[in-house]
Amino acid sequence: SAVISQKPSRDICQRGTSLTIQCQVDSQVTMMFWYRQQPGQSLTLIATANQGSEATYESGFVIDKFPISRPNLTFSTLTVSNMSPEDSSIYLCSVMTSGSGEQYFGPGTRLTVT
Amino acid sequence: GENVEQHPSTLSVQEGDSAVIKCTYSDSASNYFPWYKQELGKGPQLIIDIRSNVGEKKDQRIAVTLNKTAKHFSLHITETQPEDSAVYFCAATPDYKLSFGAGTTVTVRA
Numbered sequence: 649s650a651v652i653s654q655k656p657s658r659d660i661c662q663r664g665t666s667l668t669i670q671c672q673v674d675s676q677v678t679m680m681f682w683y684r685q686q687p688g689q690s691l692t693l694i695a696t697a698n699q700g701s702e703a704t705y706e707s708g709f710v711i712d713k714f715p716i717s718r719p720n721l722t723f724s725t726l727t728v729s730n731m732s733p734e735d736s737s738i739y740l741c742s743v744m745t746s747g748s749g750e751q752y753f754g755p756g757t758r759l760t761v762t
Numbered sequence: 763g764e765n766v767e768q769h770p771s772t773l774s775v776q777e778g779d780s781a782v783i784k785c786t787y788s789d790s791a792s793n794y795f796p797w798y799k800q801e802l803g804k805g806p807q808l809i810i811d812i813r814s815n816v817g818e819k820k821d822q823r824i825a826v827t828l829n830k831t832a833k834h835f836s837l838h839i840t841e842t843q844p845e846d847s848a849v850y851f852c853a854a855t856p857d858y859k860l861s862f863g864a865g866t867t868v869t870v871r872a
Contacts, residue, residue, distance in 0.1 A: 689865075
């Protein structure tokens with residue numbers, strides 16, 4: 649497995665602002681992902697963070713709203729732009745450490761937009 | 763894309779009894795089926811997984827079964843303990859993009 653940390657752990661933001669969430673892993677990983685978990689709901693994949701290139705977004709998610717960076721094999725950021733109350737969710741980073749397919753999740757960032 | 767259905771949505775069991783959660787999937791190409799446990803305020807924790815070339819896998823009090831023909835898989839927790847209380851998610855994927863079920867809130871009554 650891997651030790652994954654996220655910053656911030658929680659935040660309260662005003663609508664119209666942006667928040668950047670950081671994900672740090674203690675070892676090099678093959679793949680990194682960002683998920684959203686709306687209150688009381690399941691997890692939805694936002695995008696795959698590709699090292700050195702643009703992220704691959706899932707249907708319903710766009711780069712202008714959720715820009716992602718992955719400058720190296722242990723770090724990624726997700727920005728939630730021009731926030732509205734509907735963006736209030738838990739944002740989770742996950743990593744795949746090998747080709748086995750096992751994914752491990754970070755502790756999440758709890759975002760509330762007022 | 764893959765669609766995963768999970769039942770029941772809530773499950774209350776007496777301590778020491780067994781708990782069973784069932785999931786069905788739609789994509790016959792799916793070949794990896796993990797289960798996650800999420801405690802309040804924490805990220806999901808991988809507790810067990812199974813691949814399509816295996817019908818059953820066990821790890822102490824937790825077991826998972828897979829029926830590829832029927833496209834369903836189940837999580838079995840035996841001798842439940844209060845610390846098993848959490849939300850459990852099943853997932854499936856044919857590649858690496860996980861599709862999750864809606865989750866099951868398990869409450870173990872002391």
